[in-house]
Amino acid sequence: MSAATIVSLPDQSTARIPKMNFLTKENGLLSWLLTGDHKRIATLYLISITFFFFIGGSLAGLIRLELLTPQTSLMAADTYNKVFTMHGVIMVFLFLVPSVPATIGNFVIPMMVGAKDLALPKVNLLSWYLYIIAGFMVIYTMAAGGVDTGWTFTSPLSTHYLNTHVISTGLAIFVAGFSSIFTGLNFIVTIHKMRCPGMTWFRLPLFVWANYAASILMVLGTPVLAITLVLVVLERTVHIGVFDPAYGGDPILFQHLFWFYSHPAVYIMILPGMGVISEVISTFSRKRVFGYTAVAFSSVAIAVFGFFVWAHHMFIMGISNYAALVFSLLTMLVAVPSAIKIFNWAFTLYKGSITFETPMLYAFGFMGLFTIGGMTGVFLGSTGTDIHLTETYFIVAHFHFVMVGGMLMAFLSGIHFWWPKWTGRMYPEKISQFAAVVTFIGFNFTFFPQFILGTLGMPRRYAAYPPEFQALNVFSTAGATILGVGYLLPVLYLTWSLKYGAIAGNNPWQATGLEWQTQSPPLTENFLETPIMDHEAYDYEWLEQQQQKEVASVG
Amino acid sequence: MDHISPVLWQFLQKWLTHFALFPPEASKIAPEMDALYFFMALVSLVGLVIVVLLIVSFSILYSKKRHPKAVQIEGSTILEATWTIIPLGLFLIMFVWGALLYFRIYTPPANAMNIYVVGKQWMWKAEHPGGQHEINALHVPVGRPIQLTLISQDVFHSFSIPAFRVKREAIPGRYTTVWFEATTPGTYHLFCTQYCGTNHSQMIGDVVVMTPDDFKKWLEGSTSGNSLAQDGERLFTSLSCSSCHNTRPDARGPSLANVYDSRLTLSTGETITADDAYLRQAILNPSQHITQGYAPIMPTYQGQVSEEGVIALVEYIKNLDSDYRVQQTLNTTDLVPESPAGKAATPGKAPAAQKEVKP
Numbered sequence: 001m002s003a004a005t006i007v008s009l010p011d012q013s014t015a016r017i018p019k020m021n022f023l024t025k026e027n028g029l030l031s032w033l034l035t036g037d038h039k040r041i042a043t044l045y046l047i048s049i050t051f052f053f054f055i056g057g058s059l060a061g062l063i064r065l066e067l068l069t070p071q072t073s074l075m076a077a078d079t080y081n082k083v084f085t086m087h088g089v090i091m092v093f094l095f096l097v098p099s100v101p102a103t104i105g106n107f108v109i110p111m112m113v114g115a116k117d118l119a120l121p122k123v124n125l126l127s128w129y130l131y132i133i134a135g136f137m138v139i140y141t142m143a144a145g146g147v148d149t150g151w152t153f154t155s156p157l158s159t160h161y162l163n164t165h166v167i168s169t170g171l172a173i174f175v176a177g178f179s180s181i182f183t184g185l186n187f188i189v190t191i192h193k194m195r196c197p198g199m200t201w202f203r204l205p206l207f208v209w210a211n212y213a214a215s216i217l218m219v220l221g222t223p224v225l226a227i228t229l230v231l232v233v234l235e236r237t238v239h240i241g242v243f244d245p246a247y248g249g250d251p252i253l254f255q256h257l258f259w260f261y262s263h264p265a266v267y268i269m270i271l272p273g274m275g276v277i278s279e280v281i282s283t284f285s286r287k288r289v290f291g292y293t294a295v296a297f298s299s300v301a302i303a304v305f306g307f308f309v310w311a312h313h314m315f316i317m318g319i320s321n322y323a324a325l326v327f328s329l330l331t332m333l334v335a336v337p338s339a340i341k342i343f344n345w346a347f348t349l350y351k352g353s354i355t356f357e358t359p360m361l362y363a364f365g366f367m368g369l370f371t372i373g374g375m376t377g378v379f380l381g382s383t384g385t386d387i388h389l390t391e392t393y394f395i396v397a398h399f400h401f402v403m404v405g406g407m408l409m410a411f412l413s414g415i416h417f418w419w420p421k422w423t424g425r426m427y428p429e430k431i432s433q434f435a436a437v438v439t440f441i442g443f444n445f446t447f448f449p450q451f452i453l454g455t456l457g458m459p460r461r462y463a464a465y466p467p468e469f470q471a472l473n474v475f476s477t478a479g480a481t482i483l484g485v486g487y488l489l490p491v492l493y494l495t496w497s498l499k500y501g502a503i504a505g506n507n508p509w510q511a512t513g514l515e516w517q518t519q520s521p522p523l524t525e526n527f528l529e530t531p532i533m534d535h536e537a538y539d540y541e542w543l544e545q546q547q548q549k550e551v552a553s554v555g
Numbered sequence: 556m557d558h559i560s561p562v563l564w565q566f567l568q569k570w571l572t573h574f575a576l577f578p579p580e581a582s583k584i585a586p587e588m589d590a591l592y593f594f595m596a597l598v599s600l601v602g603l604v605i606v607v608l609l610i611v612s613f614s615i616l617y618s619k620k621r622h623p624k625a626v627q628i629e630g631s632t633i634l635e636a637t638w639t640i641i642p643l644g645l646f647l648i649m650f651v652w653g654a655l656l657y658f659r660i661y662t663p664p665a666n667a668m669n670i671y672v673v674g675k676q677w678m679w680k681a682e683h684p685g686g687q688h689e690i691n692a693l694h695v696p697v698g699r700p701i702q703l704t705l706i707s708q709d710v711f712h713s714f715s716i717p718a719f720r721v722k723r724e725a726i727p728g729r730y731t732t733v734w735f736e737a738t739t740p741g742t743y744h745l746f747c748t749q750y751c752g753t754n755h756s757q758m759i760g761d762v763v764v765m766t767p768d769d770f771k772k773w774l775e776g777s778t779s780g781n782s783l784a785q786d787g788e789r790l791f792t793s794l795s796c797s798s799c800h801n802t803r804p805d806a807r808g809p810s811l812a813n814v815y816d817s818r819l820t821l822s823t824g825e826t827i828t829a830d831d832a833y834l835r836q837a838i839l840n841p842s843q844h845i846t847q848g849y850a851p852i853m854p855t856y857q858g859q860v861s862e863e864g865v866i867a868l869v870e871y872i873k874n875l876d877s878d879y880r881v882q883q884t885l886n887t888t889d890l891v892p893e894s895p896a897g898k899a900a901t902p903g904k905a906p907a908a909q910k911e912v913k914p
Contacts, residue, residue: 004619078753150750156727157710157752161676245728246857248840251711252726285617291630316713317724318731321661325654332646336639342606343638344630349613351626356614364610371606375599382649384656385592388720391713391748455592456578457717459748462756466744468575474566540625 006284006355006510009426015503017424021521036121037524041128042107043422046415048128049095049103050491052135056090057487059083064446064480070467080463081148082164086138088151089169093176094135096403097265100272101218102127102183104414105211107422109187111515111522112205114196114531119189123182130179137172141165150461152262153228155243155254159235166236170229177222177229180268184218187211196514198533202296205513205537206282206289209296210275213303217264217271221307225261228254255317259310267306269403270370271299273410274341277363280413281345283511284360285352288538290344298337298344305334315386324383331381338374342367357509358429361436362413369405369443373398376451394454400447412439412490419494420508424520425501428493435493439486445479512543581743581764582719583736584660589720591652598645660721663734667702670695671783671866674705674712674725677754679745682866685774686782691760693745694777695737696770702734704831708862713749716762724749730832737764787871790864794856802878808853809846815873820847834869 009015022039025031032040062083066074075083106124110117118124141147147169149158158166191204191212232254234240241247243254282289289295311319311327345367354360376398380386389395419427449472458469465473507516518527535542559567580586616622670693671682681689695701705714707725715722716735723733747758765773781789791797799808815834820826822845827833837844838860841853860868 006619072756077756081750081753081755148752152750154711154750157750161710161752251728286625288627288629290628291635294630294635315657316722317711318726318729321658324657328650328654328657332643332650335646336643339602339642340635340639343609344635346606346609346613347631347634349610349617351622351628352613352617353619353622353625354614354617355619364614367610368603368607371603372599375595375602378599378646378649379592379595381646382591382595382653384588384653384660385595386653387657387660387722388588388592388717391715391722392717452576456575457715457744457746459715459746459756461750464756466759467569470566470569471574541627 004355005357006286007357007426007429007508008505008510009502009508010505012502015505017503017521018519018523020523021424021519022524023423023521025524034125036117036125038106038110038118038121038124039422039522039524041121041124042103044128045098045103045106045131048132048135049098052090052094052138053487054491056087056095057484059087059090061480061484063087064477066463067465067473068477070465070470072463075463077463078148081150081461082146084461085148085150086142086146089147089173090138091403092151092265092269093173094131094138096269096407097176097180098131098183099269099407099411100276100414101187101211101214101268102131102180104276104411104418105187105207105272106183108418108513108515109208109211110190110194111518111526112208112513113191113194114199114514114527114533115190115194116525116527118186119194120186124186127179127182127186130175130182134172134176134179137168137175141168141172144168152258153232153254155232155235155251156245159232159243167233170233174226174229177226180218181222184215184222187215188219191215196531196533200533202293203533203535203537204296205275206278206292206295206299207272207275210271210273210278210299213299214268214271217268217303217306221261221264221268224257225265228257228261231257252314252317252319255314256311259313260307263310263313264303264306266399266402267302269407271302273366273407273414274299276410276414276417277345277366279511279513280359280363280417281348282538283417283509284357284363285349285354286510286540287348287352288536288540290347290350291340292537294340295344298340301337302334305330305337309334309381312381312386315383316390328381328383328386332378335374335378335381338370342371342374356433357416358427358432358436359413359417361433362409362416362439365436365440365443366406366409366413369401369409369440373401373406376401388457389454391459392454393450393458393460396460397447397450397454400450405443405447409439412436415490415494417509418515419497420504421515421520421522423498423501424504425497426504426508427490427497427501431493432490435486435489438482438489442479442482442484442486446476446483447479449473449475449479510540510543512538512540578717578720579739579741579743580718580720581737581739581741582716582721583738584656585718585720585738588656591649591656594652595649598649602642660735661723661733663702663732664700667700667734669702669704671863671870672703672705672714672725673708673862673866674714674747674751674758675708675862676710676752677747677758679712679714679747679758679760680863682783682863682870683774684783684870686779686786687774687777688779689777691745691758692763693760694763694765694770694773696767697737697740697764698767700734700736702732704866705731705733706835706862706866710751711749712747712751712758715746715748716743717746718743718762722748730835737762740764740766740769783867783870784874785871787867787869790860790868791871794860796868799853807850809849810878811872812875812878814875821845822847822849822851831869831873834872835865838865838868 022037066080144165147164147166231242235243241249243249243251278289309331312331315324453472504520506519514531673680679691681693705723705725707727712725719735721733721735723731741764743762745760745762800811802810814829817829818826819829839857842851845851
């Protein structure tokens with residue numbers, strides 16, 4: 001398969017990383033901490049979310065270790081509760097939500113639309129600072145003794161029954177929420193106002209569409225989470241009695257408010273990942289994405305429907321049967337655009353000219369795992385089966401298939417895909433293909449047994465469990481070990497490649513996006529002159545003509 | 556096998572003998588839910604196989620080696636319509652099928668035997684109508700619909716019996732119901748599935764399904780002497796409920812006989828059905844639930860009665876089909892004022908009432 005590659009690197013004996021680029025323009029810590037450059041801010045984000053990913057990942061390791069045996073043998077129940085709470089909080093709010101948008105999106109969206117930067121560079125930097133403040137608050141919480149509400153902060157448990165650090169965690173998420181509101185706002189303004197001449201809405205890469213849809217969700221959904229958390233804090237401190245039935249409040253109201261954000265948040269997390277997959281599948285099959293408009297609009301449809309399905313988290317909580325009916329129906333409708341996307345990606349391969357570089361392998365992994373994650377979501381969206389499966393390991397497996405199998409695969413795919421653009425150097429191909437396969441195997445080993453555990457009825461968030469569930473839990477823990485290796489490898493070889501990777505040149509993948517038509521790493525201003533978009537997105541014929549022209553003019 | 560560590564060997568042995576893959580089906584609804592479950596699993600499997608087949612076959616057929624030049628295709632409305640409509644159709648089938656099950660599980664039949672369940676950190680307390688109390692256990696007979704009326708005393712809990720495929724949240728401040736009909740005698744897991752704090756994973760118990768005869772024996776052997784309604788009656792008296800709800804013409808509170816399931820007109824003009832939830836609210840939050848024609852003088856009993864106490868009261872009122880018993884208790888309380896102190900407390904009134912009581 002070695003011949004079958006699209007990678008075209010410049011002659012390594014003469015090639016150099018361009019002297020002038022966004023990484024080398026200024027030096028010193030301050031030039032980074034006060035930068036307005038979206039690429040530098042994206043780099044800051046990349047470092048910080050990787051840091052938090054590994055904290056969250058270590059906590060996941062502790063959870064799996066504890067669950068190796070049916071008894072609470074590694075830690076006390078309280079400690080276990082804190083560990084899974086911190087795992088959830090860190091992974092959701094400090095990794096998944098900002099992962100693709102704030103990191104990859106920040107880096108490529110301005111280039112994709114042909115702009116010099118995001119519309120509001122200082123707000124962009126503010127987003128990162130808010131993120132870091134939130135991160136410190138979470139670390140403070142952990143150091144001070146942790147919190148054991150679960151990442152869902154269910155009232156009245158969180159408001160009246162726990163004396164752990166609920167307030168500092170709540171405020172951390174409040175702050176992190178503003179970070180993502182500002183990022184979303186920035187993307188929306190940029191995509192509306194900063195597109196280069198000729199860049200019509202339907203010439204935008206699908207990654208931009210997906211992030212646009214996610215941004216709308218961030219801007220409209222996150223304030224509700226902020227309000228909810230403020231109410232939790234007020235309930236705890238001055239007992240305003242919004243959620244507490246003893247004061248005439250309603251704990252179900254908390255559920256409504258929390259899930260009104262937290263369901264769309266799932267789409268905030270997955271949509272940008274879907275955007276990555278569109279780019280990668282197209283590039284490595286040399287084909288325009290099958291049914292561009294359908295894929296673009298399916299993102300928007302997910303964003304719109306995504307707001308009206310929140311009560312499917314509450315089917316067993318005593319909402320009216322008829323409300324459950326409506327929300328179940330809407331949930332079924334929101335599943336359809338995801339199915340459309342999967343098939344459109346699959347048919348993008350049809351009559352393509354496919355190569356299997358690492359980003360493509362991760363993208364294939366995404367498609368398989370997301371299909372399982374999506375279909376098991378239908379099990380939970382159907383009211384009858386939800387009764388049996390919700391609040392068990394089935395739901396844990398389901399959202400890990402979507403979030404880890406889907407989103408994290410997409411994130412890794414994107415990181416490998418844009419790595420040459422970001423650093424100017426290639427990652428080592430063979431070992432990274434190996435890492436992709438290890439991740440895929442480890443993932444299935446870890447999470448597939450959990451579907452069976454859930455069907456058996458094993459409740460989530462249990463520090464101890466009946467002994468007949470042990471065998472499957474041992475499988476799961478063993479898989480997590482493999483998965484851990486799969487995640488450590490990229491950190492090692494990507495760091496290695498910063499110094500030793502092959503020089504990538506402008507466009508190693510022969511991709512069509514505007515970001516590939518400039519040098520790697522790009523200049524601070526992205527382009528030498530404002531680009532003019534005179535072709536459709538994913539127009540590989542245009543790219544060929546362009547290259548022939550270059551050869552002709554040079555030759 | 557001597558090179559396998561004994562720990563691993565023991566584990567493998569245990570695994571081979573105790574390896575659960577699918578929960579037992581021990582209720583009437585379980586096989587029906589499993590039918591939908593397997594239908595969905597089948598659809599998912601077919602869907603997954605299609606996606607994998609597409610990826611693999613296209614990857615082989617159109618790899619760069621075999622197919623060096625990509626053919627640009629815009630899309631295909633017919634194909635896209637196909638994979639919009641077919642999944643939509645399948646999802647809608649699952650939606651309708653699921654909804655039918657959901658409505659059945661959450662709509663108890665009228666003849667169901669009601670058991671109250673109170674969740675609290677960290678135990679389940681079941682209250683049988685016959686006065687049997689259980690902690691972290693639930694004994695039920697086969698072949699009889701059982702309705703559970705759940706409430707939580709503190710935080711959210713969730714009552715889950717995987718073998719029956721039923722689960723319902725126990726919520727502070729409101730009753731929720733679920734029902735099942737057990738089919739196979741045996742002992743099954745009972746879990747709290749909603750995270751509820753430190754000992755969430757200890758909030759487990761056994762559901763014991765018995766033949767009707769065994770169940771009858773169990774009921775007889777575990778009775779506390781009083782039925783739940785009798786407990787309620789005792790509370791009704793000791794909380795002095797009967798001093799107002801006493802059926803006299805000048806009573807300050809309405810008569811409670813046959814009030815359960817009747818239509819009431821409230822002082823706000825609203826009409827409601829006096830169900831369990833209403834009775835509970837009327838005890839704990841009376842000022843919001845005044846029957847038309849009565850003054851809002853009832854004090855709240857919030858904090859004075861536990862959820863179990865409220866349940867006993869509700870059960871008592873539910874079974875109150877005449878005023879006879881209230882009057883009886885009235886008579887017994889009226890015996891007390893025979894002492895001079897009591898007489899001073901209710902001057903003149905009580906004896907007069909006594910005369911009216913029994914013609």
